[in-house]
């Protein structure tokens with residue numbers, strides 16, 4: 001009725017119902033907007049733009065990854081092939097805390113170093129000299145005390161020029177301490193007592209306590225691995241012939257430097273690795 005004062009005191013329930021309607025409306029509007037712009041079930045009008053933005057953001061990293069992948073393929077590295085994993089208790093102890101790709105700090109060489117873990121145990125590069133013992137390198141296979149090969153990467157298939165396919169997929173080159181003609185493995189397997197103990201209690205340890213345990217596992221481990229030149233050189237620390245490498249393969253590995261590989265890395269990537 002005209003002239004009558006407007007009613008000001010709505011009951012509380014009206015506000016609550018109104019609020020619920022606003023929420024429902026917003027939900028419907030957002031859902032409709034999503035359906036039109038990004039949803040895979042709708043016209044997805046904004047998806048190309050979203051992709052473009054993502055592409056431009058990630059490109060630096062993607063470029064490096066792609067470059068490395070290309071490079072790895074050209075070098076016929078076997079990590080482009082699916083690689084069987086060892087059962088947990090037979091893997092070297094390092095894998096309790098480190099992954100298959102443990103190198104992350106040095107951007108220029110990390111992919112290269114991580115590739116080498118496919119045919120080396122960590123200690124092959126990270127072993128520290130022990131007094132009174134020399135270090136020798138042998139193929140190590142957790143399932144076979146005396147693996148005889150043929151081992152991956154040691155010879156070329158004369159027909160294709162690629163590396164020869166082999167059955168042995170577990171052997172890796174590993175270091176041994178040699179004292180008075182006696183060999184002692186320099187690697188520790190997860191089943192060792194200390195590792196088993198650590199797995200049982202690690203959740204109960206403080207960061208400091210974990211750090212102390214870490215030191216125990218790093219006995220005879222040097223923080224930086226061997227430099228490239230330790231192996232890719234005529235007088236390699238690896239005796240390629242003894243390790244079963246065909247002589248043309250050995251020469252190719254030794255002479256990466258002649259192909260410009262090492263000098264390239266030395267100049268542009270890792271000046272501190274070469275003294």
Ligand code: HEC
Pocket residue numbers: 093094095096097098122123126188198213214217218221222223224
């Ligand atoms: C109990 C867990 C643990 C185990 C087992 C372990 N590490 Fe580590 N390691 C660590 C931690 C934690 C760091 C520090 C990582 C960081 O600072 O990014 C580290 C760092 C390193 C470093 C870099 C240098 C340093 O001291 O910071 C190397 C090299 C290394 N580990 C090699 C090995 C190798 C080889 C093995 C196997 C023999 C191994 N680790 C086993 C926990 C472990």
Ligand code: HEC
Pocket residue numbers: 094098099100102103104105106110113116117120121122123124125126223224225226227270273
């Ligand atoms: C081909 C030799 C080689 C092998 C095999 C190797 N490393 Fe390394 N590692 C190096 C070198 C060289 C460095 C130093 C890199 C640099 O210049 O920063 C290094 C550094 C590291 C670091 C610290 C720096 C980083 O990149 O984060 C860790 C941790 C490490 N290695 C762990 C391991 C573990 C664990 C394994 C076994 C799964 C392993 N490494 C196998 C050569 C090797």
Ligand code: HEC
Pocket residue numbers: 075076077109112113116119124125152153154226227228229230231232238252253256261265
């Ligand atoms: C402990 C010895 C050792 C160290 C250190 C080492 N390499 Fe190697 N590298 C090898 C062996 C052995 C092979 C061949 C393995 C196989 O195919 O089975 C190899 C393979 C390669 C290949 C592939 C060659 C091919 O024809 O397949 C490249 C590239 C390479 N290494 C570069 C490097 C660089 C760069 C560094 C230093 C950051 C380095 N390596 C450090 C021993 C080593």
